[in-house]
Amino acid sequence: MSNLHEECGVFGVCAPRQADVAGMTYYGLFALQHRGQESCGIVVNDDGLFQSYKDVGLVGEVFSAERLKSLGPGNLAVGHVRYGTTGTGGRSNAQPMLVNHIKGRMALAHNGNLTNSTELRTELELQGSIFHSTSDTEVISYIITKERIQTTSIEAAVERAMERLEGAYSLVIMSPAKLIAARDKHGFRPLCYGQTEDGTYIVASESCALDAVAAKLIRDVAPGEILVFEPGKEPRSIPTHCNQCPRTMCIFEYIYFARPDSVLDGCNVHAARARAGAFLALEHPAQADVVIGVPDSGIDAAVGYAQQSGIPYAVGFIKNRYIARTFIAPGQDVRQDKVKIKLNPIRQVVEGKRVVLIDDSIVRGTTSARIIRLLRDAGAREIHMRVSAPPFVNPCYYGTDIDSKEHLIACRHTEAEIAEIIGVDSLGYLSLESTYKLCNGTASKGFCAACFGAAYPTATPRAAEKNRFEKKISER
């Protein structure tokens, strides 16, 4: 319920023979819709002939049966769902991005944010490049294309381009004959691949998208790895950039962004969230009658808190799942109405009770305050809020829209003040120490937790700060 957004979801198909790769991509993107709802697109490759369509809207809105059919059969495809954190929204930034160059064509789909995109864009513009969008994806496309002119293969171009790219990127790239998957050397954003029974290889941001097309997860793409897929051949790994730096997967993927049924880098998201709830029960016990979670990502942690504490779990809120993307409220007053329409407490569960309320985060505090008010109005006697993440104290530069410091409530107030502002009887956040243990329960596996006060895994990008500022200005 954080109102935070992941930037994107990517999907790729490499079938051994001509098949309905557009249909497979459609189902895969449907499963990844939670990673981006602004725009989506699919590019199909039939023996070097590219057919593409992309537009603003949800996957189900953009692609009708006729539209999918018009993309035709093929043996390679890439797809993308987008929520823009860099650059403005709209059609020009929709992906996959298509590039024609002297050695052929390329389609590229990207998840993450570069931390040196402004420098790269300036360099390219000085060399004569003309940009049609404001997204990092076009910068990556041009860097790869530039290398492609001087190299003998697309994978060699990607390998060389990765020496220039800094920050977070999980890429799916399609050339006339190949599908390439690549993940930045830190592994900020997830990327995995699997195979269907008929030998079709699938690449996706999350394993839930493999499940959607009946593909079995093989493994995650390793940080820094390039994987090359060609129809009818075994995938080939290029590990040149692997192990160049510590793995720092985004820990907030497990807490909020990813789907609970996904397995990221070997760790199931539901299990990680339930573990967060169990740790919370140990760190911040409460005398209470019932544990409830804020849908969706607070639910798994609430189950974990209940199991650890022995306090019964109950469904406390019903979420209206039919609120469309068009229901976007720009002002604070309207935002409050949005919460009311989106969530409704079940009076019979909370009335007269001492309630433990679990949510994944508190950003500005506005949404939390409204949820607390709904519970009070429904008759909750006491509310003990527990948050399955540490307080946000820093912005994110790696592909999410965690806000600048002046908007983060934990940067301006103590926990006691926040409890008073949002109207709870007690408040407890998960410790950073326990957050590092979400995936195996005992020790850190190598995560980014910079927004929670840990060190940034890369140089702090002043350029990225500038991008964020420009985006905010363009949205006013």
Ligand code: SF4
């Ligand atoms: Fe994830 Fe926070 Fe790191 Fe961004 S700063 S990558 S949201 S852990």
